Ligand code: SF4
Ligand code: SF4
Ligand code: SF4
């Protein structure tokens with residue numbers, strides 16, 4: 001069992017670190033929850049299954065001074081590379097336990113499919129199907145149907161960077177274009193429709209800032225300009241323009257930095273597609289500056305640098 | 319904000335202190351005729367222009383935003399406009415994704431001596447905004 | 462006036478429309494897969510299948526409201542002199558909250574003690590509260606995370622509601638709880654309900670049994686203050702918390718607010734908006750010092766407020782109605798009911814602990 005291998009791998013590194021960040025069972029069978037382990041006795045609580053959705057590497061910058069071992073799926077490993085590019089972690093303090101991942105599950109998609117009934121039991125079979133039991137009976141879903149959209153076009157199922165790898169590497173046959181097909185499609189909608197779409201989505205926002213706080217690259221956190229009075233970017237009014245502005249702050253501060261882990265979108269209690277704007281910017285970053293966040297440690301984020309002659313930028317005429 | 323009488327629209331201009339603001343001044347001193355829709359905000363350098371300035375202006379009542387700095391290689395702080403160019407280009411591509419016409423935003427380079435070029439830029443840009451019409455026709459605008 | 466009534470399933474929408482004729486009706490409306498309390502209109506689809514993502518608190522305690530507008534006026538005689546003109550609005554429209562759950566209605570009672578039953582009642586809260594009729598739908602079954610029975614509530618509890626509705630096979634059994642509620646029964650869609658009363662009450666009792674009680678039999682979880690005060694306990698359990706505002710903003714019993722002035726040149730408004738103890742700015746002092754600098758200190762306050770400080774002040778009443786929203790929507794599945802059950806033990810043994818262990822530990826302790 002992969003859980004056993006994982007527990008062994010953790011046991012192997014745990015005496016070299018202050019804390020191990022992994023997953024354990026959450027409040028019901030459908031939810032895993034992050035756990036911070038400081039003693040070997042806790043290792044037996046560790047679980048690994050497609051419900052382990054959280055990007056645990058998000059906690060790393062706040063633990064910069066500690067020695068940390070962290071579990072990382074393929075997509076999560078991009079976060080670590082981006083941290084390295086931006087000098088947000090000390091690589092030598094981090095032990096990465098990589099896990100090749102064949103896709104996780106969107107809890108929201110399951111909940112929608114079972115009409116938000118309380119879950120009694122969850123099981124997985126060899127083929128990667130998930131069976132969910134509620135008081136109304138059992139339902140089985142194939143992973144493809146209930147995974148988050150990011151997994152459908154995942155190009156990095158095997159961590160790009162790791163110290164220990166648990167399980168065999170997995171290859172992906174997905175291309176860059178597959179990953180952005182939905183963005184291109186949205187771009188082709190009439191402009192009025194696009195505005196209406198965003199207004200409708202942002203209107204639901206309650207500015208709980210879960211999206212921001214869950215984002216590994218949102219490192220300002222406590223000093224975020226969405227909340228400060230000085231500078232006073234936005235007020236406490238619950239109006240559409242203030243909500244819109246908050247999302248622009250989030251998107252633009254992530255320009256060329258978003259590793260597309262999808263945490264922002266996963267955590268939103270109002271189901272707002274928070275990641276879409278950042279993915280659009282990423283698409284442009286690739287076109288303009290041939291840059292993709294979190295794929296090599298040596299790259300420089302495009303907004304941190306420039307070329308004197310930008311061949312891809314044409315001068316705009318009025 | 320009080321209703322502006324006449325057919326004027328709100329165009330906000332972020333001008334760098336060393337070149338474009340000087341350029342606008344030159345145009346004024348030379349008494350070149352210019353549209354009056356533009357409200358100028360002087361910034362130390364185009365590198366000071368956070369793309370969020372532009373977004374904030376557009377979301378809170380502006381119908382168009384113009385950013386102007388020194389020509390590339392002429393920035394008073396040598397690199398400011400190079401950074402600005404990258405950011406503003408990114409923004410230009412993002413606006414239409416949000417449903418805001420990218421034509422409502424323009425960035426350019428005007429030096430302190432180019433009074434005529436400045437006059438042309440303001441005139442053309444204001445004309446373009448008038449063609450697009452107001453951005454906030456029906457929407458609430460919070461001050 | 463009738464005390465009970467019955468509404469056929471197919472007439473429910475007309476009933477809501479009827480209510481909206483002379484009141485703003487806040488009802489749980491479907492948007493994509495999200496259920497949100499919103500001001501109802503004919504374009505919206507009411508969804509009663511499950512509790513809404515957000516509680517109905519916004520109807521009486523809006524996320525942001527203008528307390529008053531102010532204008533500075535220059536004295537024409539003496540330009541150095543300024544006077545300020547203040548305009549406050551304390552007139553509120555008649556409103557109905559339709560489809561709140563018993564826990565949601567209970568939540569308003571928790572607000573009432575703070576905003577009304579004091580010697581300085583809050584005119585904004587009180588104004589809206591008095592104008593609002595709360596029509597609550599009993600729960601057939603709990604949602605993931607629900608634990609209302611553990612904090613003195615229940616899926617058919619009528620405290621805080623003006624009307625209680627029970628879903629039956631063919632329609633909805635309606636009971637007036639207060640005088641205000643009786644008026645609702647006058648709607649033309651409501652027929653006589655007497656013959657459905659037994660069926661409804663049986664159903665209410667059944668649903669009661671389905672809700673989990675993480676605190677065991679005693680509805681007053683005895684919190685061990687030594688554990689509550691130990692930083693290690695919180696640090697250990699709360700390291701995963703993101704310190705966002707999802708739990709407080711979605712909580713029907715969180716009532717903290719912020720007051721800010723938004724000023725233009727010489728006019729502006731003072732607004733009151735939701736705030737929450739999970740935000741760092743909540744306790745940030747002018748000097749830059751923050752007495753609750755870490756997320757676990759903030760969460761300790763959240764638990765403390767609900768399970769220690771509020772009960773101390775108000776005769777043991779717990780300021781949590783067990784709606785489970787903070788559990789369901791927490792990005793990292795922090796479970797407040799689990800934290801509180803840990804807190805009942807005297808050993809900070811969260812490391813190897815599951816909820817059951819923590820409970821048995823307490824039992825063992827008691828047996829000794
Ligand atoms: S998580 Fe969702 S509701 Fe909360 S601030 Fe982000 S977008 Fe808004
Ligand atoms: S913006 Fe969203 S997808 Fe991008 S890094 Fe942050 S949480 Fe991940
Ligand atoms: S407990 Fe959960 S919802 Fe509350 S602040 Fe922490 S992460 Fe956010």
Ligand code: SF4
Nearest residue numbers: 712781782784785787
């Ligand atoms: S603390 Fe959580 S369970 Fe209790 S009332 Fe608030 S949201 Fe509901």
Ligand code: FES
Nearest residue numbers: 334363387388398
């Ligand atoms: S000073 Fe003009 S662009 Fe930098």
